[in-house]
Amino acid sequence: MPDPIISIQGLDAHYGDFQALYGVDLAVEPGQVVAVIGANGAGKTTLMRSISGLLKNKADAIRWQGRPIGALRADQIAALGIALVPEGRLLFPSLSVEENLIIGGQLGRKGPWNLARIYQLFPILQERRNVPATALSGGQQQMVAIGRALMSNPELLMMDEISLGLAPVVIKSIYEALPDIVGEGLSAIVVEQDIAKALSVSSHVVCLQEGRVSLTGGSGELSRDEISKAYFGV
Ligand SMILES: Nc1ncnc2c1ncn2[C@@H]1O[C@H](COP(=O)(O)OP(=O)(O)OP(=O)(O)O)[C@@H](O)[C@H]1O
Helix, strand or coil: CCCCCCEEEEEEEECCCCEEEEEEEEEECCCCEEEEEECCCCCCHHHHHCCCCCCCCHHHHEECCCEEECCCCCHHHHCCCCEEEEECCCCCCCHHHHHHEEEEECCCCCCCCHHHHHHCCCCHHHHHHCEEEEHHHHHHHHHCCCCEEEHCCCCCCEEECCCCCCCHHHHHHHCHHHHHHHHCCCEEEECCHHHHHHHHHHEEEEEEEEEEEEEEEEEECCCCCHHHHHHHHH
């Protein structure tokens, strides 16, 4: 087994007095897509925030290529090559599609992703490149959010509930881009409430329930019953 690109061990997270994550373990190998599933409030977004440096962690709870990074700031995490497509997209509303994408490239990391490559991946964005980003449909906005993250040439791409509120046909077209993205050598963590979608795009799945890992295993190896028990607790 190759060394993981990122490994999380015993991660706790708090909002004030409230503990949202309890001893979470997760590892991603180079080129692997890991799905994080769980019901509303299970702690999926908190896990993404912790990895991104938006929540404070113990330094050695998160290791990047073996190095403890849990205590780094969000800008330092981004500079390492860890990019988040946040829940709700958080595009810059007054900027055009192209300007939003360019901002993603500000870190200046070298790699395969640039405007031309993003437009190849999502051709509709080239057609609409001068339109304010928030004038786009939800699915197109999600493409901008993914493109903006890719423009930083990350080694790990984290996507938080990218299908939320989108029509099934749109979700399908967005996820169809994932093999091309991972084909460039990236690893990915995909947060999904849609269990079938999560299993179909990943090789490994981690289920959270009330802040704890309730199940983990190969995406093709877990039974429906195991997953629904881990997901719903029944
Ligand atoms: N800023 C905050 N302050 C206090 N508690 C919070 C905050 N953000 C989240 N929580 C709580 O932490 C727990 C985990 O929330 P989190 O958003 O990580 O769950 P989630 O699995 O991403 O759910 P969802 O699918 O609804 O986004 C929940 O109980 C939530 O109420």
